[in-house]
Amino acid sequence: MTSSTRKLNLNIGTNTTGYLPNAWKYRTGSRHDIYDPDYYRRLTELAHRGLFDAVFFSDHPALMTDPNGRPFHTIDPLILCTTLAAQVPDIGFVATMSSTYNSPYNLARRTQSTDIVSGGRLIVNIVSSFNPGVAANFGSAPLPPRSERYAKASEFLDVAKKLWSSWDPAREGDIQEGRFWDSTSAHTIDHAGEYFTVKGPLNVPRGPQGHPVIAQAGASEGGIDLAARHGEIIYCNILSRPAGQAFGRKVRDRAAAFGRDPSGIRIVPGLVFIIGENREEALRKHELYSGTGSEDGLLARFVKEYDLDPSTFDPDAILDAERFIPDPNRLQAVGMGLGLSDLLAHERLTARQAIRRSEGHHRLVLGTPEEVADAIIDLWSDGTVDGYTLQPPRAPDDIREFVEKVVPILQDRGVYRTRYEEKTVRDRYGLPYPA
Amino acid sequence: MTSSTRKLNLNIGTNTTGYLPNAWKYRTGSRHDIYDPDYYRRLTELAHRGLFDAVFFSDHPALMTDPNGRPFHTIDPLILCTTLAAQVPDIGFVATMSSTYNSPYNLARRTQSTDIVSGGRLIVNIVSSFNPGVAANFGSAPLPPRSERYAKASEFLDVAKKLWSSWDPAREGDIQEGRFWDSTSAHTIDHAGEYFTVKGPLNVPRGPQGHPVIAQAGASEGGIDLAARHGEIIYCNILSRPAGQAFGRKVRDRAAAFGRDPSGIRIVPGLVFIIGENREEALRKHELYSGTGSEDGLLARFVKEYDLDPSTFDPDAILDAERFIPDPNRLQAVGMGLGLSDLLAHERLTARQAIRRSEGHHRLVLGTPEEVADAIIDLWSDGTVDGYTLQPPRAPDDIREFVEKVVPILQDRGVYRTRYEEKTVRDRYGLPYPA
Numbered sequence: 086m087t088s089s090t091r092k093l094n095l096n097i098g099t100n101t102t103g104y105l106p107n108a109w110k111y112r113t114g115s116r117h118d119i120y121d122p123d124y125y126r127r128l129t130e131l132a133h134r135g136l137f138d139a140v141f142f143s144d145h146p147a148l149m150t151d152p153n154g155r156p157f158h159t160i161d162p163l164i165l166c167t168t169l170a171a172q173v174p175d176i177g178f179v180a181t182m183s184s185t186y187n188s189p190y191n192l193a194r195r196t197q198s199t200d201i202v203s204g205g206r207l208i209v210n211i212v213s214s215f216n217p218g219v220a221a222n223f224g225s226a227p228l229p230p231r232s233e234r235y236a237k238a239s240e241f242l243d244v245a246k247k248l249w250s251s252w253d254p255a256r257e258g259d260i261q262e263g264r265f266w267d268s269t270s271a272h273t274i275d276h277a278g279e280y281f282t283v284k285g286p287l288n289v290p291r292g293p294q295g296h297p298v299i300a301q302a303g304a305s306e307g308g309i310d311l312a313a314r315h316g317e318i319i320y321c322n323i324l325s326r327p328a329g330q331a332f333g334r335k336v337r338d339r340a341a342a343f344g345r346d347p348s349g350i351r352i353v354p355g356l357v358f359i360i361g362e363n364r365e366e367a368l369r370k371h372e373l374y375s376g377t378g379s380e381d382g383l384l385a386r387f388v389k390e391y392d393l394d395p396s397t398f399d400p401d402a403i404l405d406a407e408r409f410i411p412d413p414n415r416l417q418a419v420g421m422g423l424g425l426s427d428l429l430a431h432e433r434l435t436a437r438q439a440i441r442r443s444e445g446h447h448r449l450v451l452g453t454p455e456e457v458a459d460a461i462i463d464l465w466s467d468g469t470v471d472g473y474t475l476q477p478p479r480a481p482d483d484i485r486e487f488v489e490k491v492v493p494i495l496q497d498r499g500v501y502r503t504r505y506e507e508k509t510v511r512d513r514y515g516l517p518y519p520a
Numbered sequence: 521m522t523s524s525t526r527k528l529n530l531n532i533g534t535n536t537t538g539y540l541p542n543a544w545k546y547r548t549g550s551r552h553d554i555y556d557p558d559y560y561r562r563l564t565e566l567a568h569r570g571l572f573d574a575v576f577f578s579d580h581p582a583l584m585t586d587p588n589g590r591p592f593h594t595i596d597p598l599i600l601c602t603t604l605a606a607q608v609p610d611i612g613f614v615a616t617m618s619s620t621y622n623s624p625y626n627l628a629r630r631t632q633s634t635d636i637v638s639g640g641r642l643i644v645n646i647v648s649s650f651n652p653g654v655a656a657n658f659g660s661a662p663l664p665p666r667s668e669r670y671a672k673a674s675e676f677l678d679v680a681k682k683l684w685s686s687w688d689p690a691r692e693g694d695i696q697e698g699r700f701w702d703s704t705s706a707h708t709i710d711h712a713g714e715y716f717t718v719k720g721p722l723n724v725p726r727g728p729q730g731h732p733v734i735a736q737a738g739a740s741e742g743g744i745d746l747a748a749r750h751g752e753i754i755y756c757n758i759l760s761r762p763a764g765q766a767f768g769r770k771v772r773d774r775a776a777a778f779g780r781d782p783s784g785i786r787i788v789p790g791l792v793f794i795i796g797e798n799r800e801e802a803l804r805k806h807e808l809y810s811g812t813g814s815e816d817g818l819l820a821r822f823v824k825e826y827d828l829d830p831s832t833f834d835p836d837a838i839l840d841a842e843r844f845i846p847d848p849n850r851l852q853a854v855g856m857g858l859g860l861s862d863l864l865a866h867e868r869l870t871a872r873q874a875i876r877r878s879e880g881h882h883r884l885v886l887g888t889p890e891e892v893a894d895a896i897i898d899l900w901s902d903g904t905v906d907g908y909t910l911q912p913p914r915a916p917d918d919i920r921e922f923v924e925k926v927v928p929i930l931q932d933r934g935v936y937r938t939r940y941e942e943k944t945v946r947d948r949y950g951l952p953y954p955a
Contacts, residue, residue, distance in 0.1 A: 268587040
């Protein structure tokens, strides 16, 4: 792509009621929306009006039954994407699924099927799962250790790629008299690895994108390895330009070290936006939607989250980056926890400033529609990021607000599409087709 | 249901090009139809015109690469049903899936999801898989023995049923101030059985049918046990009235022995139909579509299939039922092989007659549209069967022919619906809702 045609890529996440756990109190709609397919259709139509690249569905195959929370994943993401693709044109879909709790044959088949029926609009977000509540739904074995989960995920994608290309009707020669097909267009893959033994071929042919675009999240070392080997769209948390540039270099250098052309990688980190008439209003919304109620509430949450000593905590003292590096052995996703320490390594910030820079570990952008648009363009314009995976606090409200107020500004600035042109998500992202 | 309102239930199978392996030579369309979603949409619209209860997709998760055959399953059935349900109203869908090569949590979640997005139109056909080519796509272990596969399938459905009812928003009480939901509407299932350990709850709530309707195929002893425990719609092969009545009694008696109300069972065996201007034309079509070319060809296939001695074979001698009882230890589905021996146990038939009574182990009905309609009504009118799963030799041609020529006769006779009334497949079959 030449720089003159380079366009900002934007995915939009929805979860059930939006991304911020407490923001549902301020959203439009019924709480029964979360398992109403028509609600997701309306969200997707709204996203289509916003000309987004794709609707992103994160996932855990488990119901969170904390009475104070809300179920934030219910309908199976691939089923949901499949029905939505039949109802809403153009827009792509990111479906999250676990490489720990699926078999490669079934997953490769289902995703290739959805890619075919959607006309090349599927992005598969492979996660290795980190939640013991998920493990308990799939047998008596505990969650495998992180290193094993990543190794397994990598082999899983090796197998999936072999399967996705194992039957290609375009390879057919002349069809012999009396035969339906040239069966040499399909071949076994005979994969026998450390974790998987799969004969193949897949019984679904190569699809319109060659195979679904592969998204990959996670910024731990294992996650970066996986992204470098297989990721085409990298979902991550980038809180500043220097941290983002360092991350991008790391992933691309490692891809090159693995013998992969790094030009086939797009970085679209999460971004939480809160739009106000002015910055003050956005700050107040942040306090409400985060459930903390005030700036002091945000600071108290910060103290608690990072296990700081409240008696010595000074919200206006410069924070020490070292103090915020997460334990690499912790159960939760490690990579996401790196955002703050990476930010503090490059910028001198107080806690009062830091609490306004991220939400749920992702970059937070607060302000007027112009300020939000500027902040989005900022890290995109020099290639630090290729775009963003937007994380609206409330669905549908903040999606609508972004579509109506921010999208026109991005279009006016000439950085964002004014209509869908390319047919597949792969083309829309300018990603190469698999061989 | 009173007898005055009792209606014939009809599902329509499609496979890729229809049911008979050689009939594709005489079908309309391109061989690329088989992985074209638009083709399946057209078939489903045609089926909708025919007011069928459901479109039936059989399945093997493996590509048959015999150069003389044709791939008869490709796109994942549940994905296909999900996209078709978004495009075609009213009609139900039977999606086949394996209890041997899926996890109960994922399968329960996906199917409940499709049932919700389709508005209660999903029937899940659980099979235990019998093909070593399938096993090789899921690891290095050989196919488990049949007894284990059936025991596992039965526990699989126990788990699925627990999961399907583990979260029911209708159980919600008053929602406390500041809370999104009443999380006591969901409960863990804590299943720890011989094959599965699953905590739950499912993160998809109870759907419009309570849970998807459960179809079950197979007439071996293990298959009948499974049908009696879990089957709501029984797909089987019934070649004659006495055999059908014996089968129905067996399944219903066993259900009662398991403490289940047998009134929640519907028997809809496979039926291959071949329509001609007259019987002679239908016979010739049978010879063509079966790939045998002539009556002698059909007889030669019969000799080969049952490993008879060609030197002593007399096509006009009465066949001995005992000779045709399949080996219960054979690899292939046992139940389907019982059709012929059951038929011969009740009717004195020569090979020349027997070859016209079944095709692919299923009841074959040959003749004019009136003759086909009469044959369908015959076993339905006294309750031997509740309807049929039609197996057209060619798709789309024979589906169209049935819809245009046979459906109006069935309607004229007052045995078949003239429009869709009930919303869910469960209601359309008059099946009880799970508690």
